[in-house]
Amino acid sequence: MNEILSVNNVSKRYGNVNALNSISLQINKGEIYGILGPNGSGKTTTLGIILGVLNPDRGSYSWNGNTPTKYDRKKIGSLLETPNFYPYLSARQNLSIACKVKEVSEGDVDRVLSKLDLLNRADSKFKTFSLGMKQRLAIASALLGNPETLVLDEPTNGLDPQGIAEIRNVILDLANEGKTIIMASHILDEVEKICSHVAILKLGNLLTYGPIESVLNNQEQVVVASENLVLLERTLSQIDGVSRIQKNGDKLSLILASGKDSTYLNKALFEKGIVASEISIRKTDLESNFLELIK
Amino acid sequence: MLNLLKIEYEKIITYSTFWVIFGLFFFFTPLVFYGLGQIKLDSFPIDFTTIYHFPDIWNNITYVASWFNLLIGMLLVILVCNEFSFKTFRQHVIDGQSKSDFILSKILLSSSFSFLTTFYLFLIVGFLGFVSGNDGSFLTDIKYLLIYFVQSLGYMSLGLIIAVTIRSSALAIIIFTFSIFFESILSYFVPDAIAPFLPLEIISNLTPVPTPKGIQVPVLAEAIPLNTSLMIAVIYILAFWGISFLILNYKDVK
Incomplete structure (x- = not known):
């Protein structure tokens, strides 16, 4: 079976706030699954539930098709929100404790420290680390035991541009090794560069999910210009298959339903007595699609 | 279980508060x-x-040491609260410990602390008792060591329940320190038949004030026999551990 994680109608409330509203997701082996959404959309709550720190009010989830136990979590490398370590212990001592908790060999400590470029600070106390180093140590800890599945919550949080690039490479390496990675982020660019699949959350609702191309890049934007913009807009709104008309300077942009192309649009306009001075097709960038989705 | 205890000691072996x-x-x-x-x-x-x-030395040393038992209880409060303030409890759950593993770890740690302090008293008694000239039986009243062990666990089980409820070190230590005071106020409001059975009353009376030789002290007729106190104390300890688990289990891991 290829299914790694299955989330079924999970809901969670904090007092009056509906943090998650009947979320269902399925994540298969080898997928790099991005959970994307603005702050407060329920990303961390979702990850907190599948990692056993939050109890869902309703719904269930399963790892590898089974009811989750602590033994599943030992085999998942996780980073949730902040790096959590003992400030008075060194990086090495902290990882040694993590190894014992996960019941993996402590021989792995040096490997993950060197992978995250922390070997030269291995014996420094955690409290002396910078924010970026703390974050790298947390990712190092997630890699202990070389787990097949990783759950990373905002993995590049607090890192400088170079650190961000390094972490992305680490994640891409893991992806190339065939590992399954579930990653929450509010940075679209990051998800676009790393993920194969994406789910978009907003205010606790799952808006859409699927392979990244189909979710974020399935539509082409058409830009139309004509002498009388008001008339053009009114006419466009009457044409079948046209949606999301927006004013864009002295031009109008719109989305055409699939199967319709610029020739169809031109013909339809001409039949209504309007001559377009420009009809051009622009591939929409991910950002505008994303912003459109979470509107 | 041994693995859990090893993890606990790895956490504290370089922690200065533990050594202090x-x-x-x-x-x-x-x-x-x-x-x-x-x-x-x-x-x-x-x-x-x-x-x-x-054999009086057993009662005497455990009475003196019982005051310092509160210190060890306080240490446990600090150690448990640390797990919440460093969010390492949360990390342990994420990394594959259960909530019952957490409570079990703290029970094992408490028991090992009790064992250490009790064994230390045994050494002191061995030294002072024999140096001062042994005129009684060494083993008579050695039961006070067991009683002391239970008392020490008792204070730490109270510390555990306060720590998992309050979670913030400063407040938890204050509440722990003043809990004896709170209870003695409470004892005015409960019927006299119940007051001597309140948990801290039972636990602190495990090491009764020694009666010096040569002084006539009126024996309090209503005093609870030591063996009964011991049994009730064990029940309280088990209850505190159980309730600590229920509190932890009920709440989300913050």
Whole structure:
């Protein structure tokens, strides 16, 4: 079976706030699954539930098709929100404790420290680390035991541009090794560069999910210009298959339903007595699609 | 289980607060006990050096050490609260510990602390008791060591329940320290038949104030027999551990 994680109608409330509203997701082996959404959309709550720190009010989830136990979590490398370590212990001592908790060999400590470029600070106390180093140590800890599945919550949080690039490479390496990675982020660019699949959350609702191309890049934007913009807009709104008309300077942009192309649009306009001075097709960038989705 | 205890000691072996508090215990318990034996009062015809004599020494040392038991209880409060303030409890859950593993770890840690302090008292008694001349049986009243062990666990089980409920070190330590005071206020409001059975009353009375030789002390008729106190204390300890688990289990891991 290829299914790694299955989330079924999970809901969670904090007092009056509906943090998650009947979320269902399925994540298969080898997928790099991005959970994307603005702050407060329920990303961390979702990850907190599948990692056993939050109890869902309703719904269930399963790892590898089974009811989750602590033994599943030992085999998942996780980073949730902040790096959590003992400030008075060194990086090495902290990882040694993590190894014992996960019941993996402590021989792995040096490997993950060197992978995250922390070997030269291995014996420094955690409290002396910078924010970026703390974050790298947390990712190092997630890699202990070389787990097949990783759950990373905002993995590049607090890192400088170079650190961000390094972490992305680490994640891409893991992806190339065939590992399954579930990653929450509010940075679209990051998800676009790393993920194969994406789910978009907003205010606790799952808006859409699927392979990244189909979710974020399935539509082409058409830009139309004509002498009388008001008339053009009114006419466009009457044409079948046209949606999301927006004013864009002295031009109008719109989305055409699939199967319709610029020739169809031109013909339809001409039949209504309007001559377009420009009809051009622009591939929409991910950002505008994303912003459109979470509107 | 051994793995859990190993993890606990790996966490504290370089933690200065652990060494300071155990250092205070190891230093002051024998010092205070030795000092008491050196008191000389002209108006009071008691030979204080008899506190070193068997079998009374068992009661005497455990009474003195019981005051320092509160320190060890406080240490446990700090250690448990640390797990919440460092969010390492949360990390342990994420990494594959269960909530019951967490409580079990703290029970094992408490028991090992109790064992250490009790064994230390045994060494002090062995040294002072024999140096001062053994005129009684070594083993008579050695049961006070077991009672002391239970008392020490009792304070730490109270510390555990306060720590998992409050979670913030400063507030938890204050509540722990003043809990004896709170309980004695509470005892005015409960019927007299119940007051002696309140948890801290039971736990602190495990090491009764020793009766010096040569003084007539009226025996309190209503005092609970030591064996009964011991049994009730064990029930309280089990209850505190159980409730701590339920509290932890009910709440989300923050």
